[in-house]
Amino acid sequence: MNLRLKILLTLIAVFSLYVVIDAAIQQLVIFPRFVSLEQREASQNLYRCQQAIQRDIENLDFFVHDCAAWDDLHEFTADPTRRVGAERYIDTMFRDTNLNLLAVVDTDGNVLHRSFRNVGDSEPLDSVVFPAVQWPLTHPLLQHKSTDGPPHSSSIGGLLMTEYGPIQVASRPILRTGGLPPINGTLIMGRFLDEKVVKSIADQSSVAFTVTPLSVNLTPQSNGSITPQDRDVPIAITEIDDERLAVESMLLDITGQPILRTHAMVYRNITQTGRVAMRYALGSLLVAAFVVLTILLVLLQSIVISPLTHLSDRASHIGETGDLGVRVNVRRSDEFGNLARHFNGMVDNLADTQSRLIELSRRAGMSDVATGVLHNVGNVMTNVNVLSSSMSNRLEQSKLVGLKKSVDLLRANEHQMSEFLATDPRGQKLPGYICQVTDHLELEHLEILQQLQSMSTNLQHAGQILESQQKLATGAQVIESVRPKKLISDAIGMLQASLDSHDVTVSVRCGNLPEVRMDRGKVIQVLVNLIANAKDAIKDIDARNREIEIDVTLSETEELRIEVVDHGCGITPENMEKVFSSGFTTKPLGHGHGLHYCANAARQMKGSLTVHSPGAGLGASFVLSLPKNSVPEAV
Structure with a gap:
């Protein structure tokens, strides 16, 4: 009213x-x-x-x-x-x-x-x-x-x-x-x-x-x-x-x-005369009331309501559009004039404050992004360290030492090679041993190549993260056409060594979905964070239940929906509202930047990131929803 x-x-x-x-x-x-x-x-x-x-x-x-x-x-x-x-x-x-x-x-x-x-x-x-x-x-x-x-x-x-x-x-x-x-x-x-x-x-x-x-x-x-x-x-x-x-x-x-x-x-x-007089008195009273009411309304309209309506319209316009260039034009010397002048002064102060806040927000946004970048680079470096440690252990346990001993034995008997291979028990076993070592070294070579390729991919992703940060700082954005299945595969590949080290399996349900246009690097960063969190949530439970489920669908509204489900430690009700807050973490060595970055990245891509958990010890489900053609917003 x-x-x-x-x-x-x-x-x-x-x-x-x-x-x-x-x-x-x-x-x-x-x-x-x-x-x-x-x-x-x-x-x-x-x-x-x-x-x-x-x-x-x-x-x-x-x-x-x-x-x-x-x-x-x-x-x-x-x-x-x-x-x-x-x-x-x-x-x-x-x-x-x-x-x-x-x-x-x-x-x-x-x-x-x-x-x-x-x-x-x-x-x-x-x-x-x-x-x-x-x-x-x-x-x-x-x-x-x-x-x-x-x-x-x-x-x-x-x-x-x-x-x-x-x-x-x-x-x-x-x-x-x-x-x-x-x-x-x-x-x-x-x-x-x-x-x-x-x-x-x-x-x-x-x-x-x-x-x-x-x-x-x-x-x-x-x-x-x-x-x-x-x-x-x-x-x-x-x-x-x-x-x-x-x-x-x-x-x-x-x-x-x-x-x-x-x-x-x-x-x-x-x-009868009294009734007539009373009727005339009542009628004149009604007429007088109507006249007074009309005059009061006209005066109130011009003196009070119109200035208040003008002020309310300006305030509503500022509230709806955020346009702080609007001013109230009331040239009066009474209380409404003072209110208009104070309102204009308040809007001026708000405009100055907004300008400062925009600059501070931009700097804070860049700081948050930098924190997220460091967190994501840290994840990549963790994977690289895991791969490096795995390759180092593999090389330390390599059969190459036994092969070198066999070569040294052959060199010692090179002048009587035929007799050594024919009559010496060691020489008789040496050809078979060399064949076995060769097969093992070949398999070891392939595994090390795969780990090197994974390390290269992680290092490339680290480069993409840094490149994305540089583009974000300069306002440049790269939108690519990618298949959802390839996105999931790349994200899992970056974490494969860490997943294998904790005996975690990943099951993916993703049909033959069409290509989508989005910031591939940013989406992979979000997925890597979600999968890594899911891995951390189940790494301490029974090995038979260490499974991460990823379900990828495309809704009728052309929205890509990626759900990451684990059956790990879950989330308590009091922590549900704080999951995406900066600095909040339940990990002993965590920093609380990963999910905060993921939520901000989803909003920048005009999407959303939601979480659901029945409670502690009952697992959790994170749903990343993105439009089919996602164009990130500038920070």
């Missing part, structure tokens, strides 16, 4: 987390405030409708108060002779004020006047709530004596349930002008709380307001509580759907008993 993607994902994660937290705050903190506000507003709407009913009752009470202080009404209740004129006035007032109830009751509960009918209807209505003849003194509208304060301030008003529905009523004591006693009776007025009134209230308050009468006792009795407005009535709020709320409560009658269920349906404008 590149830096740009990491920064992008990090910024997206941070902004996403912020958006989620903001949305959670809106949903868990802000939106409940809208809901609470909406519920308060809904309760307030229902309360306003109830207050409208209460205001109607208060207005009715003000009117009753004015009428109850009318002197003619006071005289009407005190003097029956004046009732005819007063009743006409009362009837006119009843019609003009759209009342449904107007009653005048004396202090004993006797009904002096009672008008109870629908507006526009002349037929009176019967009711147990408002009797036509006698009202019980316990009627709640007659309880002015039980109220506190002066008589003119006594007021009883509220709701009562009748057979025809709820009615708004107000009651005042009948006094003289100025509210002076005595109380001659009670004036009661009322209007039905019908659908028309409820609709008018709903229209005024812009609320879908309705009332539902409850089943109550229609013979109200006073229980001493005539101020139900002081009681708190609970309000129930129910969600109808996402757009509407239902608000319910109750209205109490004069005695404080529930009489009406009030219901208001309120549209959820506040929460």
